[in-house]
Amino acid sequence: MALPEPPPEPETTRPPEPYEESSQFRHWKLTSEELQHLRQKVNEEGAERVRKAFEEQRKLILMVEFQKITGDTTQEPPECLTWEEQLTYCQFYEGRILDYCKALHFDRFVQATALAYFKRFYLRNTVMDYDPKFYLMTCVFLSTKVENAHISLSKFLESIPKSPSPDVMVELEFSLSKGIRFEYMVHHPFWPLHGFLLDVQDYIATSHPRPAHEHLYQKLQKCYSRAEQFASIATLTDLTFTHMPSQIGLGCLLAAARERDFEKELEQYLASRFHEKLDDLVKLRIALDGVAKAVTMQTEKNVDKATAAAIHKKLQKCQNPDFDPTSALCKHRRREEERERNERAAEKHEAGKAREAEQNATFIL
Structure with missing residues (x-):
């Protein structure tokens, strides 16, 4: 009589390495194929937003009040950047991050973290929506906090030519933080x-x-x-x-x-x-x-100024008007927001008057 075979030993699963439990591994670890697919997807979605915004602005400009404001009624759908052009443009600004860190004497950890923030932000956002020349300095400033090399915002802005105001930098920092999912820890090699x-x-x-x-x-x-x-x-x-x-x-x-x-x-x-x-x-x-x-x-700067300038010229024609405070569409949205605020304030005021009248009537009775 044959002896019964012993039951198979249960498979042992390898416990996760500490790095595999990090947000960097869970949210920012991709294959080359996934990376390209995500860049294409984000670019296509961004281009569609730009086209819709330009079409909405075109309709607004055709209205008489917008003709008076802009004097322009020719708003054709723009030719948007491709995902390859966005990648090249971002690589040029990554070289600018190196320049900033070198000029301000920041160490390699600040530089590497700033680069990681910049890469992560533009992995899920487009340069057609968010201007990289502002976000590169925001990445550098935020990385100084994370890497214990913090300097005051005023001193940092003094070192940057044509820098935005402190209030704008605070807004940019919050926008950047949302773009990187508020995940500030970066593991370097x-x-x-x-x-x-x-x-x-x-x-x-x-x-x-x-x-x-x-x-x-x-x-x-x-x-x-x-x-x-x-x-x-x-x-x-x-x-x-x-x-x-x-x-x-x-x-x-x-x-x-x-x-x-x-x-x-x-x-x-x-x-x-x-x-x-x-x-x-x-x-x-x-x-x-x-x-x-x-x-x-890889070289430290693999995108020359001429290439970046050509992409920038194209970008100026497809910058999302929703994010441009000087555009007719953005002005219209601000007016609409102000009108809605005024209406809510008026409704609140009328409701207060009605409650006061009701209380007075009750007191008289």
Whole structure:
């Protein structure tokens, strides 16, 4: 009589890593395909809002009172920016964030956080609605608070040419905060990279003969210095959406190792750390190769002024009039809002008079 087969062991699920419980992982971690799809979707929705706003403004301008205000009755539907043009335009302003942080002597954490805010905001909003030249400085100022490098708003605005008023900056900061879901914490690759430096040092100490230590430590330090540069460059790429900070940090170390003749030692380190999980090592290598390729191809400023100027010229013709305080549509909305406020105030006043009259009548009786 055959013995019954033992019941299958229940599958054990891996507990989530701390990073996987962060808002960055839950809300801002996407695949390359998801990233492109979201950018296309946001751009199409933004373009549709712009076309509707221009059509509404065109109808208003055709009315006599708007002809008197603007003297313009030619409002054709605009040619809107494509999602690729928006991405290119935003990349130009990301370069401007580097300029701001360098001029104001902010550290790499402030710069990286400002870039993350800017990328996140324009992942779900369009430059046709929100002018990036205002939001880039708002991203920088907000990041100084988060990264413990805060300066007063007045001092910050004094350092910025043609800066908005403090009241406007407060409004921009609130709008930016809504756009990034009030999720201010940003995980960068810098600390994971430093952790890998310490771990590789430990690996060298335990896996190589003592006479080789000093030489390998020197090579590792040169490699690490270059990897830090790559980590800063990585904050300009989509890696912040598609990869975990630890993957970015280790990928930057791999890119540096290839330049600094340390790749063999790093490969040995990876094999020693993942020798029991070969499948994980293969997946990790694919991710690291992607990071290394991205950071070596990326430059700090990959959009020139001429390209940005051409997009800006097109943008001026498709800026959403709903967000332009000088447009006929925006003026009309303000007048309507004021009229509604006055009507509500008048109704409240009449209701108060009616209650007072009723109370007086009751008193007389």
